[in-house]
Amino acid sequence: MSITSPDDRLSSYSPVVATTEFAAQFPVFDNSDIAVYHNGSPRDDFTVSATYVDGVSIDAIVVFSPGIVGRIDVVGARASRRANQFTNGAPLLIRDQNIAFNTVQSEVQEVSRETRRALKAKFGDPAQDLPSPQESSYLGWRDGVLVNRPDTETSIAAAEAAALAAQAAAVSINLKRVPDKAGLAALNPDVTKLAFEPDDTGWDLKEQDFSAAAGFDVNQHMVYPATGKLITQAAWYRRQKGDRPSLRDAFKAKGDNVADDMAALQDAIYWMEFYPLRSRVLTVDPGLFRADYLEIPNEITGIQLVGNHWNSNIVCGDPGTAPTLAEPVPVSIPAILNKSQEFKMDGVALISSVANSTNWTNRKNGLVNMKDPGLSTTADIDCIINECRIAGFYRGIYNKGRSIVVRGGHFASCDYAIELDWPDYFGVGDPLNEYLPGTNQLTDDLGNRGVIIEDVRIHSPNGGAVLNARKNAHKLRNLRMSNITLDIGRRLFYGHLGRGSKIHDCVSDMSPLEVLALTGGEDFIISDIIGKGSGKAGVYTPQNLVHFLPGAAAESGYPDADGRVSDPYNSGTGLGTTGRFRNGLITDCEFAYSEQHAIRDTSSQMDDVTFANIKFRDVGFSAPASYRCFSFGSQNSDIRVINSEFMGTDTLNGVVGNNFGNNRIKVSGPEKSIGNNTPWIAGSPIILIGKRQTYQPVIVTGAGTVPDPYVVTGTNIATSPLPTVSVLDWAYEDDDWIVLGGRFTAAVISAASDGEIDLALPVPSTFTQPYQAYGSFICSTAGQNIAGSVTASGSRLKLRWKAPNTSNYSFSFSARYRKL
Numbered sequence: 001m002s003i004t005s006p007d008d009r010l011s012s013y014s015p016v017v018a019t020t021e022f023a024a025q026f027p028v029f030d031n032s033d034i035a036v037y038h039n040g041s042p043r044d045d046f047t048v049s050a051t052y053v054d055g056v057s058i059d060a061i062v063v064f065s066p067g068i069v070g071r072i073d074v075v076g077a078r079a080s081r082r083a084n085q086f087t088n089g090a091p092l093l094i095r096d097q098n099i100a101f102n103t104v105q106s107e108v109q110e111v112s113r114e115t116r117r118a119l120k121a122k123f124g125d126p127a128q129d130l131p132s133p134q135e136s137s138y139l140g141w142r143d144g145v146l147v148n149r150p151d152t153e154t155s156i157a158a159a160e161a162a163a164l165a166a167q168a169a170a171v172s173i174n175l176k177r178v179p180d181k182a183g184l185a186a187l188n189p190d191v192t193k194l195a196f197e198p199d200d201t202g203w204d205l206k207e208q209d210f211s212a213a214a215g216f217d218v219n220q221h222m223v224y225p226a227t228g229k230l231i232t233q234a235a236w237y238r239r240q241k242g243d244r245p246s247l248r249d250a251f252k253a254k255g256d257n258v259a260d261d262m263a264a265l266q267d268a269i270y271w272m273e274f275y276p277l278r279s280r281v282l283t284v285d286p287g288l289f290r291a292d293y294l295e296i297p298n299e300i301t302g303i304q305l306v307g308n309h310w311n312s313n314i315v316c317g318d319p320g321t322a323p324t325l326a327e328p329v330p331v332s333i334p335a336i337l338n339k340s341q342e343f344k345m346d347g348v349a350l351i352s353s354v355a356n357s358t359n360w361t362n363r364k365n366g367l368v369n370m371k372d373p374g375l376s377t378t379a380d381i382d383c384i385i386n387e388c389r390i391a392g393f394y395r396g397i398y399n400k401g402r403s404i405v406v407r408g409g410h411f412a413s414c415d416y417a418i419e420l421d422w423p424d425y426f427g428v429g430d431p432l433n434e435y436l437p438g439t440n441q442l443t444d445d446l447g448n449r450g451v452i453i454e455d456v457r458i459h460s461p462n463g464g465a466v467l468n469a470r471k472n473a474h475k476l477r478n479l480r481m482s483n484i485t486l487d488i489g490r491r492l493f494y495g496h497l498g499r500g501s502k503i504h505d506c507v508s509d510m511s512p513l514e515v516l517a518l519t520g521g522e523d524f525i526i527s528d529i530i531g532k533g534s535g536k537a538g539v540y541t542p543q544n545l546v547h548f549l550p551g552a553a554a555e556s557g558y559p560d561a562d563g564r565v566s567d568p569y570n571s572g573t574g575l576g577t578t579g580r581f582r583n584g585l586i587t588d589c590e591f592a593y594s595e596q597h598a599i600r601d602t603s604s605q606m607d608d609v610t611f612a613n614i615k616f617r618d619v620g621f622s623a624p625a626s627y628r629c630f631s632f633g634s635q636n637s638d639i640r641v642i643n644s645e646f647m648g649t650d651t652l653n654g655v656v657g658n659n660f661g662n663n664r665i666k667v668s669g670p671e672k673s674i675g676n677n678t679p680w681i682a683g684s685p686i687i688l689i690g691k692r693q694t695y696q697p698v699i700v701t702g703a704g705t706v707p708d709p710y711v712v713t714g715t716n717i718a719t720s721p722l723p724t725v726s727v728l729d730w731a732y733e734d735d736d737w738i739v740l741g742g743r744f745t746a747a748v749i750s751a752a753s754d755g756e757i758d759l760a761l762p763v764p765s766t767f768t769q770p771y772q773a774y775g776s777f778i779c780s781t782a783g784q785n786i787a788g789s790v791t792a793s794g795s796r797l798k799l800r801w802k803a804p805n806t807s808n809y810s811f812s813f814s815a816r817y818r819k820l
Contacts, residue, residue, distance in 0.1 A: 447475025
């Protein structure tokens with residue numbers, strides 16, 4: 001039995017005077033079995049003196065000349081190798097066997113020593129490599145890999161300090177100018193990667209072999225460093241128009257989804273200050289660049305991040321900090337905070353590696369546009385986001401500047417994809433401000449304008465696609481929102497339309513809440529919207545497809561993800577809503593599968609609002625007799641409904657319903673499925689043009705308190721037999737012109753004298769002249785030739801004829817009158 005005893009095979013010394021010899025206090029089998037480390041660094045300028053007996057030395061000495069001081073480690077470094085050969089049938093010498101065992105023992109001891117020094121993983125797990133030490137960080141796991149993570153207690157301060165340090169470093173290098181090409185060649189290429197000559201000619205250090213290309217006009221296009229890197233390793237290359245430095249090549253970002261690239265990306269952003277205006281383009285290479293916080297500073301205008309569409313990813317792993325009632329202002333810094341004008345992001349994916357529900361709770365935003373205004377200036381950011389993917393944040397984009405353009409691309413799993421916010425001011429005491437200290441007052445009252453959102457796919461927003469419900473939401477001007485596909489999620493738009501907004505050509509076909517939830521607007525157009533739930537009893541089927549919301553008596557809070565107008569984190573600060581809609585058009589839309597009203601109005605007022613060419617399918621099905629396609633609950637409103645179409649089998653309460661008699665609602669050209677018995681209108685009076693309606697007057701024989709509508713037996717009318725009136729047909733020919741007709745029977749008391757019946761109106765009117773109504777009738781009793789006339793009389797129509805005798809005659813009549 002052979003036993004390998006533990007031994008690190010390590011002899012350490014710390015001489016304070018120069019020493020030449022250091023003993024290896026362990027057996028060696030060859031002079032090459034020894035390595036030496038001096039103050040932690042390997043040395044190879046030594047010799048070994050050793051005496052070997054039977055292939056083993058126990059007196060090996062390392063010799064230096066001259067002598068050295070410091071920490072010296074003499075280490076066994078024998079590579080595993082076969083040193084002995086035994087032959088079958090031959091005698092095995094004990095000496096040879098012992099040498100073999102001793103050799104194996106030394107190798108096993110050294111392997112054991114190195115194993116104890118190594119980072120260990122649990123059995124079955126892959127090996128782990130320790131990252132290099134990093135200040136203000138701790139070692140932690142990310143996606144199963146050990147990485148440096150920022151200290152959560154100092155992450156914000158560290159991020160801001162790193163950004164300032166990068167800026168200071170860039171400025172200290174004085175990259176803006178070198179006097180000439182000789183000055184360029186003299187730069188240290190290990191520190192400086194970018195330089196400019198006095199004429200603004202820019203030079204980038206390209207780390208590649210230029211030896212084969214150095215022959216072309218070296219003095220104009222290429223300069224190699226005088227020291228440091230040779231031309232076979234790198235050269236200064238003249239920046240051509242349109243050059244776009246790469247995060248990976250120019251700024252050494254890894255993009256491997258493991259390394260923390262935040263410092264490299266922030267450094268690249270600050271380097272853009274030294275690029276000429278209109279040429280500040282950074283190439284985001286294909287990869288996953290981990291960066292928890294980036295800041296575009298106010299002083300660097302026109303930065304563009306350009307990537308290879310969704311292959312170029314900036315990954316934020318910071319979960320933010322959840323706000324509390326004791327601290328109502330959300331404290332989570334965004335992934336990107338833009339304080340500069342003319343920022344553009346093209347073909348870049350900004351994604352979170354944190355669970356989206358965590359970011360929603362902590363209010364962790366993706367991109368925040370908010371100019372650092374300075375005293376008495378306005379927040380006026382021109383921002384373009386083109387063909388980008390933003391996923392997993394509370395708000396994908398939070399725009400606190402004036403204008404923004406979002407074209408193409410994709411938002412996924414954000415509570416709100418885009419939020420617009422135009423605050424009164426930035427500063428202390430402003431609960432809407434999350435990032436900027438100070439007391440800067442803004443006098444600009446123009447609000448958000450130049451907002452264009454088009455050709456965007458939005459998937460699974462918890463609260464909605466586009467939100468405009470902050471305090472000054474009504475200051476939005478000329479929103480253009482088109483070709484939005486909300487494939488699953490809540491609301492295409494929530495909030496105030498402002499003035500002059502147009503939303504068109506959008507689709508939302510699986511929404512658990514309203515497709516549109518509107519809190520006010522003026523001079524707006526909503527057209528070509530397809531909005532529907534997933535079907536009867538479907539998981540993604542809303543109660544109402546479009547909801548016009550009421551105004552708030554006070555600013556009672558900011559709507560939460562479920563649409564409740566209450567938010568403990570913003571209590572008393574939000575809900576930009578007036579509840580008033582003026583001069584609006586909603587046209588050419590198709591709505592299907594709402595459990596209750598398809599279009600529900602609980603607003604304060606609709607003044608000159610038109611709904612045209614709206615098609616409904618299968619709405620109100622949770623309790624058909626209680627719901628309508630249109631349900632208007634505002635007051636003192638002027639509304640037109642033109643050419644609506646209801647296709648369904650359920651019999652609803654009405655196609656159009658009015659909840660208040662002080663509204664003027666005009667409905668023309670409605671249609672519904674063949675055989676559907678839903679009434680055209682319901683509730684308080686509505687002007688229904690071109691569709692037959694009926695009413696049954698009640699016969700009374702004298703004046704007084706009587707039901708309405710009714711017929712008064714007028715002059716010379718017999719009460720036995722009592723007159724009869726059929727169910728009368730009537731319709732609006734225009735919004736103030738009414739036609740009606742039907743049959744009645746009556747007999748006179750005195751023969752050869754005038755008979756008169758006063759007929760109540762289906763729509764009340766007050767006449768001052770007989771000619772304000774007209775009509776005629778003729779006797780339908782066989783063999784009789786009696787004609788009569790219809791004229792206006794106070795609040796009724798007067799039907800008058802001359803009867804030849806007291807017989808009971810039947811008449812058919814038609815009449816027209818103007819609603820006065």
